[in-house]
Amino acid sequence: MKLHINLNKITDNSYDIIIGTKLAAVAREIAMWNDISKYFIITDSNVKRIYGDAFLKTLRSHKIEVHLLSVPAGEKSKTRKTKERLEDKLLKLKADRSSLIIALGGGVIGDLAGFVAATLMRGIPFIQIPTTLLSQVDSSIGGKVAVDHSLGKNLIGAFYQPKKVYIDVSTLNTLPEREFRNGMAEVIKYAAILDKQLFNYLKQFHQQIMRKNRSTLVHIVKRCCELKKSVVEKDERETGLRRILNFGHTIGHAVESSSNYKLSHGEAVAIGMIAEAKISSALGLFSKTGIKRLKELLQLYRLPTDIPRNMEIRRIISSTLHDKKVHHDEVHYTLIERIGKARVGVRLTADEVINSLSR
Numbered sequence: 001m002k003l004h005i006n007l008n009k010i011t012d013n014s015y016d017i018i019i020g021t022k023l024a025a026v027a028r029e030i031a032m033w034n035d036i037s038k039y040f041i042i043t044d045s046n047v048k049r050i051y052g053d054a055f056l057k058t059l060r061s062h063k064i065e066v067h068l069l070s071v072p073a074g075e076k077s078k079t080r081k082t083k084e085r086l087e088d089k090l091l092k093l094k095a096d097r098s099s100l101i102i103a104l105g106g107g108v109i110g111d112l113a114g115f116v117a118a119t120l121m122r123g124i125p126f127i128q129i130p131t132t133l134l135s136q137v138d139s140s141i142g143g144k145v146a147v148d149h150s151l152g153k154n155l156i157g158a159f160y161q162p163k164k165v166y167i168d169v170s171t172l173n174t175l176p177e178r179e180f181r182n183g184m185a186e187v188i189k190y191a192a193i194l195d196k197q198l199f200n201y202l203k204q205f206h207q208q209i210m211r212k213n214r215s216t217l218v219h220i221v222k223r224c225c226e227l228k229k230s231v232v233e234k235d236e237r238e239t240g241l242r243r244i245l246n247f248g249h250t251i252g253h254a255v256e257s258s259s260n261y262k263l264s265h266g267e268a269v270a271i272g273m274i275a276e277a278k279i280s281s282a283l284g285l286f287s288k289t290g291i292k293r294l295k296e297l298l299q300l301y302r303l304p305t306d307i308p309r310n311m312e313i314r315r316i317i318s319s320t321l322h323d324k325k326v327h328h329d330e331v332h333y334t335l336i337e338r339i340g341k342a343r344v345g346v347r348l349t350a351d352e353v354i355n356s357l358s359r
């Protein structure tokens with residue numbers, strides 16, 4: 001199954017997302033590509049063990065030059081230091097503009113390897129093979145690549161599109177449950193802001209999805225990719241519409257960092273979505289029944305929905321002022337109008353937000 005991301009603006013950055021091909025078949029396919037001098041798989045320690053070594057072996061069986069570079073699993077690897085180490089290794093191995101970087105792993109690997117590809121020799125081709133639900137429905141599409149800084153996440157990065165994205169949903173079978181639920185928060189977000197039918201599907205097929213039934217997984221991953229595609233095609237560089245995808249993220253990011261990252265990104269976004277739905281409701285945009293429906297769906301997937309008691313709301317809201325979405329002390333929120341419809345760029349001061357949350 002193929003989706004085409006059409007970004008034909010100044011230079012042709014368009015590419016295909018292939019959903020459903022197994023990893024071994026992906027390796028066989030890319031081994032046949034013409035004009036590639038060397039292949040570099042960038043992965044993390046967990047994914048290397050489960051999929052990377054076998055992927056390397058399949059590629060090598062085609063008598064091509066392949067190297068595998070692995071970094072420790074987790075967000076702590078998304079740094080300039082790790083990027084520098086990877087660049088040193090790639091240059092020693094004589095990577096050049098006709099090399100191909102393969103980002104095999106979750107969002108950390110996609111963001112890191114993509115950013116390495118974006119800047120090495122002013123840009124060498126890369127492909128994404130996302131292996132977490134979050135990366136399959138979100139981070140592998142749209143070309144945002146970055147590393148973190150001690151002052152905040154994703155502060156140093158670029159927009160750099162992959163040549164292709166291959167999604168094998170069977171890799172989700174080995175994903176720890178908490179990571180799977182983490183991705184489900186983003187899936188629920190897409191449904192809440194853009195697709196009422198998907199929202200109902202997630203409710204109806206909850207058990208099949210949690211049991212990782214293949215056809216339901218393909219359905220939700222494909223639908224989310226289509227939704228992200230439609231947004232990214234209209235706004236490649238996040239100047240307007242793409243901010244719709246920030247629903248739940250303004251307060252979510254603040255909650256995530258206030259928890260010292262004990263809450264996962266998806267858990268924090270789930271909490272953020274309910275908080276932002278409450279703000280929407282206080283402004284008369286969204287119904288109380290809507291909040292209840294959203295909350296019930298998040299809880300069905302065992303995601304938290306309340307700001308933890310030990311967190312002070314005022315402090316959380318003040319910390320949103322450090323976010324990239326701040327303009328003149330007002331934060332731009334994406335708010336929800338009804339299930340399947342959202343509104344971008346609602347400017348609110350900290351006091352307005354605090355007042356609507358304490359009602």
Ligand SMILES: NC(=O)c1ccc[n+]([C@@H]2O[C@H](COP(=O)([O-])OP(=O)(O)OC[C@H]3O[C@@H](n4cnc5c(N)ncnc54)[C@H](O)[C@@H]3O)[C@@H](O)[C@H]2O)c1
Nearest residue numbers: 046073074106107108109131132134135139144171174175
């Ligand atoms: N670029 C974007 O548009 C965008 C969007 C959303 C999030 N992100 C970024 O994505 C990152 C989070 O991504 P993530 O949630 O995928 O985290 P991750 O890459 O850290 O993966 C989560 C964990 O799952 C393991 N793992 C990966 N695939 C596996 C598999 N198939 N089986 C077993 N274990 C597996 C990893 O080793 C890791 O321990 C964050 O850095 C975030 O900033 C980027």
